[in-house]
């Protein structure tokens with residue numbers, strides 16, 4: 315990391331998201347889908363959010379950007395450069411100071427040519443041409459999205475996010491469909507963006523890719539944050555704190571590809587206590603209680619094996 319001791323850009327505390335659910339008959343209730351998310355990104359940092367599909371990664375991005383569907387409610391605190399975000403302030407920041415690289419390439423406007431798509435609202439032709447050049451899209455300036463490959467569409471989304479010179483990029487699974495060389499280039503671009511004193515929240519299910527560039531890794535499981543570790547902690551299983559993170563480590567190709575038995579539960583099936591309990595070899599009766607996130611060895615973990623003295 316070239317840019318050290320930066321000020322916080324994004325601070326998320328105790329974020330939860332619930333969806334209004336209509337039940338059989340006339341009742342309705344709120345189904346909690348994510349809870350207990352504490353994520354922050356400072357100047358000069360790439361923070362990766364990793365976790366299986368359905369663990370709540372995109373909902374986190376959508377909550378920060380004010381893009382949750384109308385039947386969702388969120389609670390908690392989201393601050394940008396020290397200021398609490400409400401709906402109005404979010405409107406001002408979105409696309410300018412905070413840019414999203416969306417998960418879905420279909421979010422490109424099908425009726426807008428690549429050049430205009432990247433130019434966006436600011437219309438600065440010089441910067442747009444430079445970005446098109448950097449991303450190998452100069453030839454594609456006059457194409458419509460349907461004329462572009464999946465990899466080109468990903469590069470258009472990346473170039474569009476960089477157009478307004480934001481302070482923070484939230485990249486939601488930015489690499490599927492890119493060949494390995496282009497995926498590595500995208501990671502290098504995020505690294506040089508952060509090294510200018512900016513921040514990146516990199517959402518991915520690909521830990522190996524995240525480890526190439528991220529400073530810190532936040533691990534989600536079944537809608538909850540179970541661990542935050544330094545990327546350097548992934549050098550050895552013993553440096554990791556949570557049994558799920560250790561299982562993810564063992565499932566990485568470089569560590570022998572050992573699969574994790576069982577499945578992540580759906581939001582409606584989650585009971586009180588540790589969300590990983592049904593799959594954990596270390597579970598004890600205390601794991602059925604609500605478990606706080608605790609600071610341990612420069613990271614944070616939600617597990618009874620790491621409770622502060624006196625609580626265990």
Ligand SMILES: Nc1ncnc2c1ncn2[C@@H]1O[C@H](COP(=O)(O)OP(=O)(O)O)[C@@H](O)[C@H]1O
Pocket residue numbers: 333347365366367368369370371372373374383580581
């Ligand atoms: N509009 C919605 N209505 C109800 N549940 C939803 C909605 N969107 C997402 N979810 C649920 O929230 C959970 C997390 O989703 P998501 O954030 O998209 O996961 P990820 O990005 O990690 O794959 C999933 O279990 C999903 O079923």
Ligand code: SF4
Pocket residue numbers: 556557558588589590591594595596597598601605616617618619
């Ligand atoms: S809290 Fe208990 S069940 Fe959950 S990961 Fe820790 S030991 Fe396993």
Ligand SMILES: [Mg+2]
Pocket residue numbers: 371372373417486487
């Ligand atoms: Mg997602």
